[in-house]
Amino acid sequence: MTTPDTPGTPDVPSHEGWSDGLPPCTACGVCCFFDDPRYVMVYEEDSERLADRADELTHFIRGRCFMRKKEGHCIALVQVGEHWQCSIYEQRPGLCREFERGCGTCRTLVPLRHPRMRKEG
Numbered sequence: 130m131t132t133p134d135t136p137g138t139p140d141v142p143s144h145e146g147w148s149d150g151l152p153p154c155t156a157c158g159v160c161c162f163f164d165d166p167r168y169v170m171v172y173e174e175d176s177e178r179l180a181d182r183a184d185e186l187t188h189f190i191r192g193r194c195f196m197r198k199k200e201g202h203c204i205a206l207v208q209v210g211e212h213w214q215c216s217i218y219e220q221r222p223g224l225c226r227e228f229e230r231g232c233g234t235c236r237t238l239v240p241l242r243h244p245r246m247r248k249e250g
Contacts, residue, residue: 161205166197178222
C-alpha cells in the first residue's frame with residue numbers, strides 16, 4: 130500500500146495518460162469502494178431522483194437511508210471492461226455530485242486504493 134511521504138501530499142506517480150497523476154474517473158472508481166454500509170447517505174431529493182430504482186439501490190439503517198453495497202462497492206458502480214462507470218450518474222446522490230475528481234479526498238484515496246498506484250512491498 131502506498132502512503133503519503135508528507136501528509137496531504139501523496140506520492141502519486143505520473144502514469145501514461147494521467148497528466149495530473151490521477152486516473153480518469155471511468156478508469157478508477159476507488160471513491161465508490163467502501164467498508165461502511167453507511168458510506169453514502171441518501172436524502173429525500175436523492176430518493177426522488179432515483180425514482181423507481183430507490184428501493185433496489187438503497188437501504189435503511191436506524192431510520193436513515195444509504196446506498197446499498199455490492200461486492201465491496203456502491204451497487205450503482207459497474208465495471209465495463211477495464212473501466213468503472215456509475216450506472217445512475219444522472220440520478221446519483223448529492224454526496225456523489227459534490228465529490229470532485231482531484232479534490233483532497235480523491236488525491237488521498239487514489240494512491241491508497243487504485244491497483245495501478247499501490248506499491249508492492
